[in-house]
Amino acid sequence: GEDVEQSLFLSVREGDSSVINCTYTDSSSTYLYWYKQEPGAGLQLLTYIFSNMDMKQDQRLTVLLNKKDKHLSLRIADTQTGDSAIYFCAESIENTGKLIFGQGTTLQVKP
Amino acid sequence: DVKVTQSSRYLVKRTGEKVFLECVQDMDHENMFWYRQDPGLGLRLIYFSYDVKMKEKGDIPEGYSVSREKKERFSLILESASTNQTSMYLCASSLTGRGTGELFFGEGSRLTVL
Helix, strand or coil, rough: CCCCCCCCCCEECCCCEEEEEEEEEECCCCEEEEEECCCCCCCCEEEEEEECCCCEEEEEEEEEEEEECCCCEECCCCCCCCCCEEEEEEEEEECCEEEEEEEEEEEEEEE | CCCCEEECEEECCCCCCCCEEEEEEEECCCCEEEEEECCEEEEEEEEECCCCCCCCCEECCCCCCEEEEEEEEEEECCCCCCCCHHEEEEEEEEECCCCCCEEEECCEEEECCC
């Protein structure tokens, strides 16, 4: 079945770049997503990438997609303490409306 | 903005009690979903619904049921709560066949079963 895998934890220093990685299995996914969850809150969409794109940049965020390897990454430049959160990678399952989520990566930003 | 509202942020129930978790969305979305979130396991889909009175099992439906009598409301029911159902429950909604397919989430309901 479909599966999305992420590492569970990443720690960086304030001002450094953070890179969160994700692998997925469904090659027919139309969109891939990054969601952010702050403590005690629900998930909010951070960014997404269409499956025919290799890269998407949005201010401090860069998403890279390698379809051949089914690998997605999220780079956060100049990481701030406010970026501390859980980041979830998700893939869309074609023609179902469902999203499959990874385990979530907890990003810890040290001052 | 789309708003998904979950009626209870925190609940404490006893084993064997019946539990209702309510979710309402205000943007006329066709699709609604219930996920549970556990540390290290991410989000797992319990049930989803494409339309009123329709429901589909997700990956972990055992011990749960759902109800969708109105388009804007999707309820998750635990007929007889057990301690292994202690978790964070997240409701989400989305549009069918339009846009990016993103899910809009509520704030979550943290359920503790004693």
